[in-house]
Amino acid sequence: MGIVAIWTAVIMAAVIALAALVSAKPAGGVEILDALGRATGIVGLVMLLLAAALSARVPGFDRWFGGLTRLWKTHHRLGAGSLILLLLHPVLLSLARAGSGPDAAVQLLFPPLSNWPIWAGWAGLLLMMAFLAPSFSFFGQPDYRRWKLLHRLAGPAVILALVHAWQYGRTLPGDADKWLWLVLAALSVGAVAWRFVFSRRIGRLRYRVEHVTAVANNLVELVLEPAGRRRLKYDAGQFVYMAPFDRELSAGYGEEHPYTLSSSPDEDVLRVAIKDLGDASRAIQTIRPGSRVTIEGPYGKFFPDREPQKQLWIAGGIGITPFLGRARHLLARNRSVDIRLVYCVQDEARARFLDELHAIAERIKGFEVIPHFFYRQGPLDEEFLDKRVPDLSEREAFVCGPPGLNALARRLLIGAGIGRKRIRTEEFELL
Amino acid sequence: MKKLVYTVFVAFWAAIATLVVLNALSPDANEERPRAEVGPDGLAGYSLTEVAEHDTLEDCWMVIEGVVYDISDYVPRHPAPPRVLAPWCGREATEGMRTKGDNSDHSARAWRMLERYRLGRLVEAEQASRRGNGT
Structure with a gap:
């Protein structure tokens, strides 16, 4: 709109x-x-x-x-x-x-x-x-x-x-020119003022790194506890801009980057899973517990307010994070669902959080995790989805992964009879 | 998208460079502007009152730096729309010629073209009459 x-x-x-x-x-x-x-x-x-x-x-x-x-x-x-x-x-x-x-x-x-x-x-x-x-x-x-x-x-x-x-x-x-520029100038100056002045004061929430879990050699999950009076209110699967303030970091001190939240909104802490993808995200793998970070958000609208009955989630690599947050949230709510999560990774070693997801699936009725290994099974295809996902065409689909997988999944799902409007994709690349 | 933007970016500099080179090669580019104020003597004199009678786009006289011009024939060919010229018809228009409404002078070529429409010199009627009264 x-x-x-x-x-x-x-x-x-x-x-x-x-x-x-x-x-x-x-x-x-x-x-x-x-x-x-x-x-x-x-x-x-x-x-x-x-x-x-x-x-x-x-x-x-x-x-x-x-x-x-x-x-x-x-x-x-x-x-x-x-x-x-x-x-x-x-x-x-x-x-x-x-x-x-x-x-x-x-x-x-x-x-x-x-x-x-x-x-x-x-x-x-x-x-x-x-x-x-x-x-x-x-x-x-x-x-x-x-x-x-x-x-x-x-x-x-x-x-x-x-x-x-x-x-x-x-x-x-008449004066239409002047009015046009005045209104637009006010809008844009207001926006920039928000960005560089107000958002730094009131938009950024203060948190502290409580714990750093090394999920793999190039992936950590930070557990953040509130350090200020205000806490972030968010929905599962949303993302934030986070800036770390640890002087020991080799890069990215005070620099904000977007990261998806992997925690459930019911938790007292925030969790952020960060994969080493660039200088700043590589440096943050070594952030020390106790360091201060600021959080601005939440952003994104991956999952709709009204939850569809039958869902299909397709995650690619680190694109698992919004689904992880959502799964943790489902566990906290403890209701039965009808969700299939197809988790596409290259091989077993790269299937991060798979054990936790399996454990959650055992405790939630109707939630099933289906790993797909590229090295062994080739690219995701129709046959795989047909065989493993019941009622495929009746499901609402959520896809999050690298652009290539997003495009492939979209094509397969449209081919399977899921309408374009019932497929939501979230891309990690911001530009 | 990236390719399109980059193409326009390159085309922009190509266009600017072409205009600058054309201008540098044009033989008249560096000529001195004729000094309008040294109008030849012996031309008919007109007073501002007379000039003021020719204040329409079809019959448009202007006084520019002391010289009277009849630019009626040129109005349709002027790059700016006629409504920009209209307010200057029938009066002292040096400001319009020198500033074009945006503080930029007309080109040397424009000044040369103007000379084709020269009618005569502006006679300062009041001063003349004062002189006549022996002051």
């Missing part, structure tokens, strides 16, 4: 801008180029400001978008659209002037320094290229830290773009 609202706003901005420009009756190629140049500027900035507004990551807000992963995807697409349009904007406007000679076109692009609003626009656009370069892998695969640091340039870029638009806002009738 949130996604629809966002794109409606973008389309409305485009329609209004084009309507205002058409009402001025552009005649001939030059005026049409000029009109398109203005329209791309307006719509591009609207998209940039909406993307900024979405970056607030206010807990609970992402539910309107079907979870934070989807919200980030919308943010990413808005950013892409905005960069494309804002790159076209000066080119179209200067081409519109090229009719009276290339000097007129170049004059528009590079006016005397006294014409500062143009230069503000340039500065904003250059910053945009810089902070979006890693997001769109302009120069190879970016690393998380550099991407995050560069992305902070978005703040000054947005401000410069607004200064530029404020000075040139004369395309829409």
Whole structure:
């Protein structure tokens, strides 16, 4: 629903801008180029400001978008659209002037320094290229830290773009330009203020590492106890942004990363299972008990509020964590269910938490764990699901794993007659 | 998505580079702008009152840096829409010519084109009459 609202706003901005420009009756190629140049500027900035507004990551807000992963995807697409349009904007406007000679076109692009609003626009656009370069892998695969640091340039870029638009806002009738930018600027500045000021003060909850369980040589489960007055309220399977504050860590001190909660909401403690996937998650394998961490969340909406009767869970590798949290929660509630969990891993050694899941399955009526070993059984296929999962087509499916497995599972489930709307996937990759 | 954004990114710099190179190669680019204020003598003189009578887009006179121009024929070809020009018809329009409404001067080429529409010089009627009164 949130996604629809966002794109409606973008389309409305485009329609209004084009309507205002058409009402001025552009005649001939030059005026049409000029009109398109203005329209791309307006719509591009609207998209940039909406993307900024979405970056607030206010807990609970992402539910309107079907979870934070989807919200980030919308943010990413808005950013892409905005960069494309804002790159076209000066080119179209200067081409519109090229009719009276290339000097007129170049004059528009590079006016005397006294014409500062143009230069503000340039500065904003250059910053945009810089902070979006890693997001769109302009120069190879970016690393998380550099991407995050560069992305902070978005703040000054947005401000410069607004200064530029404020000075040139004369395309829409009356004061409509000014109002449009005021409202969107308030939204995006509010979002950034939340992100960098308020969320640090009130959004982040303080916890302490009580215990570290080494589940495998590249996987730990942290048990966190509350260290502040407030505790996190969440549903099983949601995720949080966690920042560790242990000076001994070799990387990622104070750096926030998203992790899925593997605990049941009924427990007093939080559990987070972390697999060594990058510098920060590798370093955190050695975090010391007693260290302070901050938790922000919860995010995500993997399991719906209304629980379906018959469920099929498909987990791939570390994608088991939301299901682990859910299974622990079911155990605490102690009700009978009808759930089949297909747990796809490469081999027995990599089937983390399998013993615990089997133990839970023995105690909950109707919950069965079905391991699937890639090295022995090949990729997951229809035959396996048909044989092992009764009433396959009647089930509601939840899939969490690497993108490849998610796509494969989706294909198999649709083939088995489960409608698209009854398949939910959660991806671990955030971009 | 990534490919599309990257393509536009490269195309952007290609377009900017093309415009800059074209401009550098264009023979007129670095010519001095003709100094409008040294208008030739012996041309007809017009007062602001006379100029003010030609204040429509179809009959549009402007005073720019002391020179009177009749740009009626040029209005349809001007890159900015006519409504931008309309307020300047029939009056002193140096500001419009020098700032284009966004603080940027017209190009050297535009200034040269303007000379084709020169009518005469602005006669400062009041000053002249004061002189006539012996002050």
